[in-house]
Amino acid sequence: MTRKIAIIGGSGLIGQSCLAYFGAQSDCEVVAISRRSPFHLHGATFVSTDLRDTESVANAAQALKGTTHVIYAALYEAPSLVSGWSDEDQARINDEMLRNLMTIGIADHDALKHVTLMQGTKAYGVHIRPMTLPARENRSEYIDGPNFYWDQQAYISDLAEKEGWAYTILRPQFVFGHSLGAPMNMIPALGVYAAILRERGEPLYYPGGPMGILEAVDADLIAQAIDWSHGAETAKNEIFNITNGDIFLWKNIWDSLAEALHIEPGGDRPMELAAEMPKCSDEWDAIRSKYDLVSPPIDKFVGSSFQYADFALGYGRTEPWADSIVSTVKLRKAGFSGAIDTEDMFAKWFERLRQDRLLPE
Numbered sequence: 001m002t003r004k005i006a007i008i009g010g011s012g013l014i015g016q017s018c019l020a021y022f023g024a025q026s027d028c029e030v031v032a033i034s035r036r037s038p039f040h041l042h043g044a045t046f047v048s049t050d051l052r053d054t055e056s057v058a059n060a061a062q063a064l065k066g067t068t069h070v071i072y073a074a075l076y077e078a079p080s081l082v083s084g085w086s087d088e089d090q091a092r093i094n095d096e097m098l099r100n101l102m103t104i105g106i107a108d109h110d111a112l113k114h115v116t117l118m119q120g121t122k123a124y125g126v127h128i129r130p131m132t133l134p135a136r137e138n139r140s141e142y143i144d145g146p147n148f149y150w151d152q153q154a155y156i157s158d159l160a161e162k163e164g165w166a167y168t169i170l171r172p173q174f175v176f177g178h179s180l181g182a183p184m185n186m187i188p189a190l191g192v193y194a195a196i197l198r199e200r201g202e203p204l205y206y207p208g209g210p211m212g213i214l215e216a217v218d219a220d221l222i223a224q225a226i227d228w229s230h231g232a233e234t235a236k237n238e239i240f241n242i243t244n245g246d247i248f249l250w251k252n253i254w255d256s257l258a259e260a261l262h263i264e265p266g267g268d269r270p271m272e273l274a275a276e277m278p279k280c281s282d283e284w285d286a287i288r289s290k291y292d293l294v295s296p297p298i299d300k301f302v303g304s305s306f307q308y309a310d311f312a313l314g315y316g317r318t319e320p321w322a323d324s325i326v327s328t329v330k331l332r333k334a335g336f337s338g339a340i341d342t343e344d345m346f347a348k349w350f351e352r353l354r355q356d357r358l359l360p361e
Contacts, residue, residue, distance in 0.1 A: 003028050003230070004111070006067045008101060009074035010034040010046065013177035013185050013219045014118060018071050019044050021223035031063050033105070034074070039180055039356070049105070051097035052076070057104045064105050070115040071226055072098060075183070094148035095155070102159060109163040116226050117156050119171045119239075121326060123149040130322035137171070137239045137330055153239075160237065168229040169239040170222065173326050174312070176345060177219025178352055180296065181303040186312060187349045189305040191359045192298060193273060194261040196283050198360075203266030204258040207273055208313025211250050212323040215243040218345045224338045225331070234334035241326040245339030250313060253343055260347040262361070272315055274306040291360040301358070 005022050009015045010032030016039065022028045023042030030044035037046055047063045050056040051074055076093045098117075106112065124135040125147075153169060160167045179185050194204050225242055229235035258265035277298065284298045295301050314321050353359040 003068050004066050005069045006031045006064055008033045008072045011036045011038045012073055012182050013175050013179045014073040014222050016178045017219035017223040051100050054100055054104055057100045060105050066111045067106055068111050068113045073118045091148040095151040098152050112165045114230055115167045117169045119149045119169055121173055123171055134325045134327035136327045166236045168235045171241045172217040172222055173215040173243045175217055175219055181300050183304045184308045185305045186309050188302050189309040191353055192302055194263050195287050195360055196280050198263040199287055203264040205266040205269035206254055207271040208315045209317035210320040211314040212320045213247050214324055215247055216342045217243050218340050221338050221340055225336050228336045232335055240331040241328050242331055243328050244342050246342050248342045256343045257346055260350045273309050277306050293357050295358040
């Protein structure tokens with residue numbers, strides 16, 4: 001049976017990986033929904049749509065007709081990225097976006113079989129205070145303050161029961177992948193930072209502060225887990241944390257990152273990337289010209305991800321950030337066993353961006 005898969009947020013990290021993965025499946029017809037066109041469509045039909053605008057969503061309804069599987073990876077982030085995570089308006093907008101899709105874009109639910117909803121560790125309040133480790137899916141003590149994940153979860157749960165289709169919620173930890181201008185994608189942020197330093201003849205300095213233990217997840221691995229969830233009875237109406245399967249410390253993998261970025265590793269040199277890297281736009285433009293890159297100017301390529309990089313690397317901290325660890329036992333017991341070495345993941349994404357002529361060799 002053919003699956004008609006609607007990838008909502010197709011230009012983002014998870015969206016791009018889902019386009020590649022499901023576009024390669026012989027039983028899938030794929031529709032991509034996002035404001036910006038994805039860098040790679042992989043044969044999908046693209047409809048430019050602003051989920052905040054009901055008229056725009058209504059214009060996408062025809063393309064979405066007959067959708068059997070929804071992958072909801074759309075996200076609105078405030079211009080001030082980190083502070084926006086606790087903002088009531090951000091929570092309201094994200095909640096409205098999902099409702100607009102499910103009531104206007106997909107008004108007829110007769111063909112619908114499954115909805116995948118993406119969350120993250122902010123569901124555990126990681127942006128507010130240290131998590132109880134390891135974070136587990138059955139803990140609800142973190143429900144306080146504006147948190148659109150919980151609003152969306154309640155809405156999808158109620159709607160699924162009413163309409164008769166199934167859902168799966170995935171909570172990835174620290175996603176890495178291929179996307180241009182995304183608000184939380186460290187791959188282009190680190191790639192541009194390294195390219196500018198290398199062109200200057202400098203090593204890859206560590207620009208952040210002390211950090212605790214982290215987990216990452218490859219966007220390609222998320223796409224595989226979504227595909228698994230479509231047919232797994234154990235995934236029906238369930239919530240799962242998902243990670244690569246290992247842990248890392250930035251300082252411990254910095255030499256490996258430098259090797260993957262074709263630059264010598266350097267020592268500590270704290271730098272607020274969000275403040276300093278935009279000043280290097282002329283240097284980036286010169287690199288684009290010299291190496292005949294197709295990547296856009298620095299602001300369009302990296303978006304607000306320099307803000308995210310400062311947060312993730314602990315810039316300005318004097319004490320290590322609390323460890324961020326989630327349990328993936330529930331996902332493994334349910335039957336999904338995919339994994340990837342995090343250092344291999346970084347090397348893969350930097351190489352893919354070089355192959356797409358987005359980063360220099």
